[in-house]
Amino acid sequence: MDAAMQRLTVDLGKRSYPILIGDGLIGDIGAHVAPLLKRPRTMIVTDAHVAPHYLAAVEASFAKAGVATSSLILDPGEGSKSWAGLARLTEWLIGEGVERSDHVVALGGGVIGDLVGFACAIVKRGCAFVQVPTTLLAQVDSSVGGKTAINVAAGKNLIGSFHQPALVVIDPATLATLPRRELGAGYAEVVKYGLIDDADFFAWCEAHGAALLAGDGAARHHAIAHSVAAKARIVAADERETQDVRALLNLGHSFGHALEAETGYSDKLLHGEAVAAGMALAHRFSAAQGLCPAADAARVAAHLAAVGLPHDLSGAGVDADGETLAAHMAHDKKVRGGKLPLILTRGIGQSFVTDAYGLDKVAAFLDGERGR
Ligand code: NAD
Ligand code: GLY
Numbered sequence: 001m002d003a004a005m006q007r008l009t010v011d012l013g014k015r016s017y018p019i020l021i022g023d024g025l026i027g028d029i030g031a032h033v034a035p036l037l038k039r040p041r042t043m044i045v046t047d048a049h050v051a052p053h054y055l056a057a058v059e060a061s062f063a064k065a066g067v068a069t070s071s072l073i074l075d076p077g078e079g080s081k082s083w084a085g086l087a088r089l090t091e092w093l094i095g096e097g098v099e100r101s102d103h104v105v106a107l108g109g110g111v112i113g114d115l116v117g118f119a120c121a122i123v124k125r126g127c128a129f130v131q132v133p134t135t136l137l138a139q140v141d142s143s144v145g146g147k148t149a150i151n152v153a154a155g156k157n158l159i160g161s162f163h164q165p166a167l168v169v170i171d172p173a174t175l176a177t178l179p180r181r182e183l184g185a186g187y188a189e190v191v192k193y194g195l196i197d198d199a200d201f202f203a204w205c206e207a208h209g210a211a212l213l214a215g216d217g218a219a220r221h222h223a224i225a226h227s228v229a230a231k232a233r234i235v236a237a238d239e240r241e242t243q244d245v246r247a248l249l250n251l252g253h254s255f256g257h258a259l260e261a262e263t264g265y266s267d268k269l270l271h272g273e274a275v276a277a278g279m280a281l282a283h284r285f286s287a288a289q290g291l292c293p294a295a296d297a298a299r300v301a302a303h304l305a306a307v308g309l310p311h312d313l314s315g316a317g318v319d320a321d322g323e324t325l326a327a328h329m330a331h332d333k334k335v336r337g338g339k340l341p342l343i344l345t346r347g348i349g350q351s352f353v354t355d356a357y358g359l360d361k362v363a364a365f366l367d368g369e370r371g372r
Contacts, residue, residue: 006225010144011236015164019144019232021225023217025171026132027057029105030065033130036166038101040067043093045116046107047076050134053177058107058132070096074112078265081115081150089119093127103128103166109135109182110142114160117148121163128166134174136186136220137272140193140227141249143168145235156265158333162240170228172220183213185272188252188279188309190223193230195279195300196248199349201226202303209307244341244353247334251343251351252279254329258366259316261328268317269310276304280311285365286344289357296347313369322366326359 005022020032033042042062046055051073062069072092074080093104106116106129113131120129133143149160175183187209194202205223212219231249238245256271256278263269280301286292301311310316318325332340339355342362346352 006221008225008229008232010164010168010232012164012239017164017166017168019168019170019228021170021172021221021228023171023173023221025169026054026107026174027061029058029132029169030061030063030067032169033062033103033105033167034065034067036103036128036130037067039099042067042069042103042105043096043098044069044071044105044107045074045089045112046071047074047080047109047112049076050108050112054107054134054174058105074115076111078111078151078156081111083150083152085115086119086150089115090123093119093123098123098127100124100127103130105130105132106143106165107132107134108138109133110138113138113143114147114149114157117146117163117165118150118160121148121161126163129163131165131168133168133170135178136175136183136224137189138186139170139172139175139224140186141189141231143170144228144231145246146239155331155333156260168228170224172217172224175220176215180213181270184307184309185270185276187213187223187307188272188276188304190227191303192249192251192275192279193227195283195345195348196230196251196351197349198230199347201230202348206299206303206306209303213307247341247353248343248351250334251345252276252282254278254332254334254340254342255281255285257332258325258328259313259318261331262318262320262325263316273310274316276309277311277313277316280304281313281366281369282343283345284369285342285357285362286346288365288368289344289361292345292347292350296345299348312372313366314372319370321370322363322368325366326363329362330359 131143146164149157256274283297304311
């Protein structure tokens with residue numbers, strides 16, 4: 001094993017799988033995937049932003065390991081995570097003669113990972129896949145845990161399945177080519193792990209977040225490994241989000257969802273940016289209900305501001321009233337029995353799930369946030 005490579009496990013019994021983390025790992029991916037294969041053949045799926053940087057290295061690595069490859073390059077962006085994208089990908093896999101025991105490689109961000117994962121859940125009633133995440137968001141969140149989906153007209157991620165990868169290979173060096181704004185959006189998900197249940201890690205983020213974003217390799221490796229270990233623990237405890245454990249990963253997402261809906265799920269506000277503002281709102285809402293010290297809510301906003309992430313409605317580019325935003329929240333797919341469970345907090349690192357607060361209260365709070 002490479003001395004610099006770290007190995008974690010998502011513990012799911014017979015469906016357990018390793019997560020490998022190390023700079024330069026994609027140049028060695030063939031050696032890690034080949035032992036999983038029943039025949040020396042794999043299919044690689046990526047997008048047109050990622051391909052020019054990393055596809056040749058991945059293909060060469062498989063060739064070196066004696067594994068034949070074919071590759072599909074999709075359009076970048078959420079548009080590929082669609083019925084049309086799914087049709088194109090599944091037809092291509094079938095045309096390539098995919099077999100159930102094959103391991104398809106998803107090389108890219110969360111869009112490629114979610115789409116390939118879902119295609120592999122359904123093609124020929126299911127084949128295996130390997131996640132090779134190349135955005136910070138995908139490296140710390142979406143590549144682990146087996147949530148796969150496409151978007152439809154009624155909303156994001158509404159058609160999908162739980163389908164765990166067979167292996168996750170994280171090469172933090174790929175972040176060198178990621179646009180700074182995408183890096184920041186992924187960093188919001190790193191901060192989230194501190195805010196959920198790990199106050200020490202939030203303090204680490206306050207001390208090292210700026211360096212991580214500026215390119216500090218050691219800080220990046222630490223943040224990715226720490227985040228992924230947290231995610232692996234949560235997924236192992238509550239794979240299908242039935243026990244209010246995995247739901248904690250949605251901290252900031254209900255408020256964030258309203259902001260994304262209001263900005264039309266567009267480049268005006270990236271998902272991670274919406275999560276950042278959503279986490280700040282969840283903390284201030286908790287403080288307004290007397291659940292959380294106001295000083296903790298202020299500390300969260302201050303850190304997000306320090307790294308250039310939005311922490312309020314105006315920073316997110318949203319000027320809607322509370323009722324409009326709460327109406328978006330009411331359409332959240334997490335609504336249960338007409339109630340929206342919110343992830344609130346008793347302080348930094350003390351998040352919990354509750355449906356004790358109605359959307360009328362949330363609407364009144366968001367009205368107060370307007371013009372803040
Ligand atoms: P993305 O996949 O769209 O990637 C962002 C942009 O960066 C794209 O333009 C992409 O082409 C480009 N890119 C990717 N890697 C690059 C690199 N190394 N260098 C240069 N450019 C690169 O977006 P994302 O933020 O990674 O993922 C967002 C998606 O993830 C959403 O669809 C969201 O629903 C999903 N998601 C899923 C889960 C899950 O648990 N499955 C969790 C969170 C988010
Ligand atoms: N990103 C949320 C989850 O995996 O549950």
